[in-house]
Amino acid sequence: MRILVTGAAGSIGTVLVSGLTDRGHDVFGLDRSAATDGYGERWYTVDATDPDAVDAVFTDLDRSGGVDAVVHLAGIPDEASLTDELDSHVVSTAALLDAMVGHGVSRIVYASSNHAVGRTPRSDRLTVDVRPRPDTFYGVAKVAAEALLSLYVDRHGIDAVSLRIGSFLPQPETTRGLSTWLSHDDAVRMVHAAVTTPDPGYAVVYGVSANTRGWWDLEPGRALGYDPQDDAEEYADRVPARDEDEVEAAHVGGPFVTERFYRPAL
Numbered sequence: 529m530r531i532l533v534t535g536a537a538g539s540i541g542t543v544l545v546s547g548l549t550d551r552g553h554d555v556f557g558l559d560r561s562a563a564t565d566g567y568g569e570r571w572y573t574v575d576a577t578d579p580d581a582v583d584a585v586f587t588d589l590d591r592s593g594g595v596d597a598v599v600h601l602a603g604i605p606d607e608a609s610l611t612d613e614l615d616s617h618v619v620s621t622a623a624l625l626d627a628m629v630g631h632g633v634s635r636i637v638y639a640s641s642n643h644a645v646g647r648t649p650r651s652d653r654l655t656v657d658v659r660p661r662p663d664t665f666y667g668v669a670k671v672a673a674e675a676l677l678s679l680y681v682d683r684h685g686i687d688a689v690s691l692r693i694g695s696f697l698p699q700p701e702t703t704r705g706l707s708t709w710l711s712h713d714d715a716v717r718m719v720h721a722a723v724t725t726p727d728p729g730y731a732v733v734y735g736v737s738a739n740t741r742g743w744w745d746l747e748p749g750r751a752l753g754y755d756p757q758d759d760a761e762e763y764a765d766r767v768p769a770r771d772e773d774e775v776e777a778a779h780v781g782g783p784f785v786t787e788r789f790y791r792p793a794l
C-alpha cells in the first residue's frame with residue numbers, strides 16, 4: 529500500500545517508516561523536521577496543523593498515484609498547555625481528515641494514547657468500552673482527536689483505527705512499563721494490521737505488547753489482525769524498583785495522574 533506517515537522523523541515514526549517499508553509498503557514521510565536518510569524525494573517538510581500545506585501534500589501525492597492510507601503520529605508526545613495540545617492533536621487530525629475527504633483517501637490510523645483513558649483505575653480491566661477518562665490536557669486532546677475520527681467515519685464512510693499506545697520504547701524501563709510496554713516490532717505489526725485490515729469502520733486498539741503483567745484487552749486488536757509477539761517480562765530482572773512504582777501502578781496513566789501535572793487550563 530501507499531502510506532503517508534506524519535511525524536515521520538519522531539521516535540515512533542522512524543521505526544514505522546523503515547518497518548512498513550520492510551513489509552513492502554510504499555512510504556512517504558511528513559514532518560516539521562527535514563527528511564531522514566534516504567527519504568529526500570518521499571518527504572514533505574510540513575507542519576501538520578496547517579490545512580493548506582497538508583492539502584498541498586495530498587495534491588502532490590495525487591500526481592504520483594495518491595496514497596491509500598495515512599498513519600498520523602505527529603503531535604506533542606507529552607503534557608503541555610491545553611491550547612497547544614488541542615492545536616497539536618486535534619487541528620492536525622482535522623487538517624488531515626479534510627484533505628483525505630477532498631482527495632478520496634479512505635483509511636487513517638491514529639496514534640492515540642493510553643492517556644485518553646489514563647484516569648481509569650487499575651482495578652478495572654481496560655477494555656475499549658471504558659469511558660474516555662483522560663489524565664492530562666494531552667489525554668483530553670487525544671480523546672477529542674478520537675471523537676473527530678469517529679465523526680468523519682460516520683459522516684464520510686472512511687475507516688479509522690485509534691491506537692491507544694502504551695509505552696513505546698526499545699525496552700521497558702520501569703515497573704509500570706512491564707505492563708504498558710509496546711516493542712518496536714509489535715508497533716510495526718500493529719500498524720501494518722491497522723492499515724490492511726478490511727473495513728474496520730471506527731475501531732480502538734490498545735497498543736501494547738503481549739506483556740505477562742498487562743491487563744489491557746488485546747482481543748479488539750487481534751480481531752483486526754494485530755497479534756503481539758513480545759513480552760516485557762523478558763526484561764523484568766533489569767528494571768530497578770523505584771519509590772514511584774506504587775503510585776504509578778494505581779491508574780492506567782501512571783505518572784501522568786500525579787499532582788505535579790495539575791495546572792489551570794487557561
Ligand code: 15L
Binds near residue numbers: 604606640
Ligand atoms: C504517551 O502517550 C506519551 O507520548 C509518552 O511520553 C509516555 O508517557 C507514554 O504515553 C506512557 O504512558 O508511557
